[in-house]
Amino acid sequence: MTEYVYLNGEYIESDKAVIPIRTHAFLYGTSVFEGIRAYYNADEDQMYAFRVKEHYQRLLASAKVMWMESPYTLDEYIQITKDLLKKNAYKTDAYIRPTLFKSSIKVGPTLTDNEDSFLIFTTPFGNYFGTDSGLKLCVSNWRRTSDNAIPPRAKVSGAYANSALIKTDAHEAGFDDAVVLSESGEVTEGSAMNIFLVINGVLTTTNTTNDILIGVTRNTVIELAHELGIPVKERSIDRTELYNADEIFCCGTGAQIVPVESVDHRIIGDGKTGEITRKIQNLYYDVVRGKSEKFKEWCLPVYD
Secondary structure (H helix, E strand, C coil): CCCEEEECCEEEEHHHCCCCCCEHHHHHCCEEECCEEEEEECCCCEEEEECHHHHHHHHHHHHHHCCCCCCCCHHHHHHHHHHHHHHHCCCCCEEEEEEEEECCECCCCCCCCCCEEEEEEEEECCCCCCCCCCEEEEEEEEECCCCCCCCCCCCEHHHHHHHHHHHHHHHHCCCCEEEEECCCCCEEEECCCEEEEEECCEEEECCCCCCCCCCHHHHHHHHHHHHCCCCEEECCCCHHHHHHCCEEEEEECCCEEEEEEEECCEECCCCCCCHHHHHHHHHHHHHHCCCCHHHHHHEEECCC
16 A cells, blocks of 8 residues: 655655755754654544644644744644545554654754755554553663753654663663653653652642653643542652552553553552553543543544
């Protein structure tokens, strides 16, 4: 089956989509991107792209940090995404990667006087992590970049060298992923996902000012917790609070909602998926497939 991408204002076959080797974004990591999921509902023969508007709002916020001029409006981004998914006509879950990038052919890292271009590709995509058991995490020796270095609240491709080092070292040490601390030693997030703790029945997560990417899935979890009557607290979290939490789970577009079994070899709770984690998981998977009328506005139907 021919698969299409969107590049420089055109839908083209994916194997014909290329950029020059001297493209600024390739040389310097000067692009911003989003990861969006689309879920296939077989009962309805419908594909639902999840929280597309919120993802593009964040893309535009990242672009502002990186001195980028958006070539499209919010509504145009949403329509391009829908049209591309329709052309690719998946009958399975899919991942969407829109990217705004500095496309000038030039040497030197300056962001100004540097053309901005847009591309988007999609691909079939299942679970990022296995579903048989919770994650085994460590606390990384690497620190998260700070707001005054490479701001985590902007989803900048070059910043993911930090995530790559964190995740690779965790894997090589026998863990699934890692929890990352800030330069001041407080919990931030995982290598590329936000983190929630359950402490005495309260769903607890890091502040938006704790050097994290302000996740769309993070926001979704908070909204779903309110719907379920689960209290939520956003605050600074110390490393040792991880070890004594009743439950921990990570979340993100790729990760979805994934429970944590252990941190630094300390078993979390009884080592199984906790009650609050399970409730949020179950509601989340109904919501993203368009099965919840209350949250249906978050789901963009693709197949008319």
